Amino acid sequence: MKVSIIGSGYVGSVSAACFAELGHEVICIDVDEEKVKMINAGKAPIWEEGLDGLLQKHSQKTLIATSDYEYAVANSDLSFICVGTPSGEDGGIDLSIVKAASASLGAAIGKKEGYHVVVVKSTVVPETTEKVVLPIVEEFSGKKAGRDFGVAMNPEFLREGKAVYDFMHPDKIVVGAIDERSGFAVAELYRGLDCTVTRTNPRTAEMIKYVNNSFLATKISFANEVGNICKQLGIDTYEVMDAVGTDFRIERRFLNCGAGFGGSCFPKDVRALIGKAKGMGYEPQLLDSVVAVNERQPLRMVELLQRKLGHINGKRIAVLGLAFKNDTDDIRESRSIPVIAELLRLEAIVTAYDPMAAGNMKRIFGNITYCSTSSEALSGADGCLVMTEWEEFGKLDREFEGMKEKIVIDGRHLLKPEKLTARIDYEGICW
Ligand code: UDX
Numbered sequence: 001m002k003v004s005i006i007g008s009g010y011v012g013s014v015s016a017a018c019f020a021e022l023g024h025e026v027i028c029i030d031v032d033e034e035k036v037k038m039i040n041a042g043k044a045p046i047w048e049e050g051l052d053g054l055l056q057k058h059s060q061k062t063l064i065a066t067s068d069y070e071y072a073v074a075n076s077d078l079s080f081i082c083v084g085t086p087s088g089e090d091g092g093i094d095l096s097i098v099k100a101a102s103a104s105l106g107a108a109i110g111k112k113e114g115y116h117v118v119v120v121k122s123t124v125v126p127e128t129t130e131k132v133v134l135p136i137v138e139e140f141s142g143k144k145a146g147r148d149f150g151v152a153m154n155p156e157f158l159r160e161g162k163a164v165y166d167f168m169h170p171d172k173i174v175v176g177a178i179d180e181r182s183g184f185a186v187a188e189l190y191r192g193l194d195c196t197v198t199r200t201n202p203r204t205a206e207m208i209k210y211v212n213n214s215f216l217a218t219k220i221s222f223a224n225e226v227g228n229i230c231k232q233l234g235i236d237t238y239e240v241m242d243a244v245g246t247d248f249r250i251e252r253r254f255l256n257c258g259a260g261f262g263g264s265c266f267p268k269d270v271r272a273l274i275g276k277a278k279g280m281g282y283e284p285q286l287l288d289s290v291v292a293v294n295e296r297q298p299l300r301m302v303e304l305l306q307r308k309l310g311h312i313n314g315k316r317i318a319v320l321g322l323a324f325k326n327d328t329d330d331i332r333e334s335r336s337i338p339v340i341a342e343l344l345r346l347e348a349i350v351t352a353y354d355p356m357a358a359g360n361m362k363r364i365f366g367n368i369t370y371c372s373t374s375s376e377a378l379s380g381a382d383g384c385l386v387m388t389e390w391e392e393f394g395k396l397d398r399e400f401e402g403m404k405e406k407i408v409i410d411g412r413h414l415l416k417p418e419k420l421t422a423r424i425d426y427e428g429i430c431w
Pocket of ligand 1: 156157158159160161213216220253254255256257258259260261262263264265266324325389
């Protein structure tokens, strides 16, 4: 089949490369000429494991990039909208890029003869596809949805860093369409992938994405709440979750307590669902609590440190880990952001280290010391906070010898103090 993909960010470039790998002809559309050039040169505009290899393999063969909507629409059967939906000022999502893409797509569909399918892949709150995208495409094309063009919503469930693998090995594919013809066309694109295919309407497809992410976020906040209680009782919460997670109705994954969840999806999606509910007059108490627990959790690490040090003012604190999770340089909603902000408010001297994400964090905190190794960050420090689950932090030992007070608060259950040769004053956030 012939597909065009609007937006060459994380979701768009992964979807484009993977659709090409599945045997389709793909045209990427991006307003950014630099990205167009990169893709045409077989280079990935973002870092994702396996993406460069796929682009090299298919670029200039079954995958090309352009900034020309008309050309892309004329030469494809379906167009996927994969543009960003950043958080708006009120916590809801900012649809301006989705609207602009829908208008350009509509104008191109207006000039095309024959049926075309508009597919929304960007994460948008329920009703957006039908009430925002569809009318814009109708307006700019002068055509009628369901008759002259189809409309579908097809959410993604890709983990950052594992997006190519997740695309090729999905648990489920969800297709919400306004008509049978477009729903069938989208489902056909994934033929060959072995998983459940849910065919539904657009607003249900939109909701499935939010519920999926909100439930995972709820599991994490639940695990953090339980962990905080276990800590007071002297119970190992990881042992509790290992047992509880054997119940097939519960499942062990995403029950690791720690500094909380970050990233481009969970915090934004939970807030957007809350915003949508409140906009309709419903107070979502559980989801409000999911966010509240997640906001309190990283600050508990600073409280634990403060309790041990007496006061933080003037103390040298090493923050290990700046990325929102391991194996990425992404710092969006990273739990280390509120922690560093709080440390600075309490007038600590912060030294930070992350294997990949320091460059990005410099844009938020220009006034802390960024180190090139853990040892350098720990040298002379009074306390250390482990914020990200990088594998290398679990191997630290002798590096702690360089600390002054050797107080280590672990936010990711990484260290095994009893196995270390260095004598540290260790405390887990919930253990
Ligand atoms: C997530 C979803 O997994 C993916 O399906 C969706 O499409 C986008 O959001 P991602 O943001 O890449 O993917 O990160 P993920 O690996 O799921 O981790 C999210 C956050 O939760 C990280 O900050 C991680 O540290 C935290 N986490 C995860 C926990 O605190 N405890 C856990 O048990 C699991």
